[in-house]
Amino acid sequence: MSDRNDPHPVTPDSTNSGAPATPARRHPGLLRRTLFMMLGALLLIGAIVLVKVMLVRKMMASFHPPAPPVVTTMAVHAESWRDRIHTIGSVRAWRGADLGPELAGVVRHVRFRSGQDVKAGAVLVELNVDDERAQLRSLEAAAALARTTLRRDRAQWTARAVSRAVIDADEADLRSKTALVDQQRALIEKKIIRAPFSGRLGITTVNPGQYLNPGDKVVSLEAIDRVFVDFTVPQREVAQVSKRAEVQISVDAWPSRTFHGRITAVGSTLDAATRNLQVEATLPNRDHALAPGMFATVRMGVGAPYRVIVAPQTAVSFNPYGATVFVAEPEKNAHTFTARRVFVTTGATRGDQVAILQGLKEGDVVVTSGQIKLKNGAPMQVDNKVLPLNDANPTPQE
Numbered sequence: 510m511s512d513r514n515d516p517h518p519v520t521p522d523s524t525n526s527g528a529p530a531t532p533a534r535r536h537p538g539l540l541r542r543t544l545f546m547m548l549g550a551l552l553l554i555g556a557i558v559l560v561k562v563m564l565v566r567k568m569m570a571s572f573h574p575p576a577p578p579v580v581t582t583m584a585v586h587a588e589s590w591r592d593r594i595h596t597i598g599s600v601r602a603w604r605g606a607d608l609g610p611e612l613a614g615v616v617r618h619v620r621f622r623s624g625q626d627v628k629a630g631a632v633l634v635e636l637n638v639d640d641e642r643a644q645l646r647s648l649e650a651a652a653a654l655a656r657t658t659l660r661r662d663r664a665q666w667t668a669r670a671v672s673r674a675v676i677d678a679d680e681a682d683l684r685s686k687t688a689l690v691d692q693q694r695a696l697i698e699k700k701i702i703r704a705p706f707s708g709r710l711g712i713t714t715v716n717p718g719q720y721l722n723p724g725d726k727v728v729s730l731e732a733i734d735r736v737f738v739d740f741t742v743p744q745r746e747v748a749q750v751s752k753r754a755e756v757q758i759s760v761d762a763w764p765s766r767t768f769h770g771r772i773t774a775v776g777s778t779l780d781a782a783t784r785n786l787q788v789e790a791t792l793p794n795r796d797h798a799l800a801p802g803m804f805a806t807v808r809m810g811v812g813a814p815y816r817v818i819v820a821p822q823t824a825v826s827f828n829p830y831g832a833t834v835f836v837a838e839p840e841k842n843a844h845t846f847t848a849r850r851v852f853v854t855t856g857a858t859r860g861d862q863v864a865i866l867q868g869l870k871e872g873d874v875v876v877t878s879g880q881i882k883l884k885n886g887a888p889m890q891v892d893n894k895v896l897p898l899n900d901a902n903p904t905p906q907e
Contacts, residue, residue, distance in 0.1 A: 577845060577888040580879035581896055582837045585820045587871045590864060591810040592857065594749065598740030598790075600760070600803040604706050604732035609725050610636060611699045616719045621728070623712040627704045634715065634727055636700035645693040652686035659683050708732035709797070731801055736794045738770065740807045741785035749811035750775060756790045757808045760799065768792050768799065772809075817856060817864040821899040824875045825855060825863060834869070835876040835883055837891065848876065850885040860901045 614636030621633045659679040665671045704710075711729035721727070738758055742750050752775060758768040770792030779786050790807070792799065824834050832853050837846040853868030869875070876883065877897050883889060 577890045578879055578882035579890045579892045580835075580837075580876045580883070581893050582846075582874045582891050583821060583824070583877050583893075583896065583899065584872055584874050585818050585865065585869055587816050588819045589814045590817050590819075590857070590859070591814045592749075592812045593859070594742060594746050594807075594809045594811055596740050596742060596807050596809075598738045598758075598805045598807045600799050600801055600805055601737040601739055602708075602731040602733050602801040603735045603737060603791075604708065605730065605801060606705060607726045607729050608633065608702055608704075609723075609727050610634070610702060610721050611723055612636070612696070613720070613722050614638075614700050616715060616717050616721060619713075619715060619717060621710055621713075623710065623728075625710050627707065627710060627730070629704055629707045631704045632701060633704060633710075634702040636702075636721070638697045638700050641693060641697045641700070645690065645697065648686065648690045648693050652683065652690050655679065655683040655686045702727060704730060706730070706732055733794050733797055733799070733801065736792055736799050736801065737773075738790045738792060738805050738807060740788055740790070740805070741780070741783070742788055744779060744784040744786070746811075747779070747786050750786065750788060750809075754809060754811070758790070758792060758799075759806045759808075760803050762800075762803065763798055766798070768794075817866065818869050818871060819862050820865050820869065820875055821877050821897060822858065822861055822863045823897045824877045824880075825853065826880055834865075835880050836869075837874045837876055837889070840888070846874075846889050846891060848883040848885065848887050848889050860903045861898045862901050 616634060617637045618635040619633075620635065621627060621631070627633070659676070659682075662671050662675050662679050666673070666676050708730045709732075711731070713728040715721070715727050738756070750772065752772055754772045756770050756772060758770060759766070760768075770790045772788060773791040774789035776787035820834065826833050832855050833850050834853055835848045836851050838849050839846050851868050854866040856864035856866045858864070876889070877899075879889075
């Protein structure tokens with residue numbers, strides 16, 4: 510029975526009698542809301558993907574390929590080279606001596622200044638010789654008396670007043686007295702220090718009134734209008750050393766100058782400890798640029814000249830599998846080149862240069878810097894505003 514008080518009585522359905530009602534029928538708006546939410550999500554995802562694609566396309570449109578690496582290049586050329594011996598040596602004066610007295614005495618006069626150029630025979634130092642001069646006058650008087658006695662006895666010999674034996678004794682006595690005078694004069698001369706040869710004096714600390722013993726150094730004297738350079742040559746290169754061979758000398762004091770000389774003496778034996786041969790070269794030194802004791806670098810050319818391809822050492826890359834260089838081959842664009850790796854055989858080096866025995870020909874343009882950025886066949890740009898050093902005789906840079 511139905512409740513009479515129910516305002517909406519439920520009427521039994523003849524077709525679905527006893528079956529429960531479906532959710533869609535009970536909530537018809539739920540399905541529409543779900544569909545709208547799914548469609549909104551799809552639209553949002555599509556918008557995000559579209560924005561991402563547009564950003565990627567914009568980035569790709571603004572992307573430019575990297576510019577070819579910038580390198581420096583230089584054309585190789587052929588030069589006439591000679592094999593060289595490189596060694597070190599020491600400058601020595603043509604003549605040099607440490608001057609000092611032969612006899613002891615007190616300094617009376619110093620006749621020179623430190624660093625002065627003097628001529629041979631110039632008086633440098635005088636010692637006190639008062640006693641020696643007094644003794645000399647005594648001996649000269651005795652010699653004069655012996656000379657007078659001899660002259661008188663010779664007059665008497667003419668008159669046969671004396672025998673020949675007296676004349677012989679007088680002559681012997683005169684010679685003895687004269688020898689004593691000469692000996693005393695030599696003694697006085699030994700107390701005067703003179704320059705044995707022309708040259709330049711060193712620095713002295715001797716002053717008047719100072720007592721000197723025999724052999725004490727007063728000053729050094731060096732003749733440096735020409736100098737010697739002493740150096741050694743290893744045993745394996747002895748056969749290439751000969752007299753009159755030309756040598757080139759460089760010193761740290763004059764980095765931009767090269768001094769030329771010739772070998773004037775070759776030692777007769779090798780040092781048993783080092784197996785080196787002593788060699789002496791002579792160089793003119795009229796401007797006194799070379800001073801005794803200077804450290805010198807010696808280069809000596811040996812053998813006959815030969816022609817080789819010369820390249821900067823910076824152009825060669827030394828690897829375990831061999832030495833290589835990059836050759837610059839021009840493309841249609843005059844400013845762009847292609848790198849081509851070439852294996853080479855290197856020879857002797859000279860300063861910043863190296864001899865290429867095989868692999869290159871004269872006129873090839875090689876890369877001298879920036880090779881680390883290159884690969885075989887890679888493009889490159891050339892900028893030769895600043896080139897690496899390529900000097901056969903480099904000097905230290907300030």
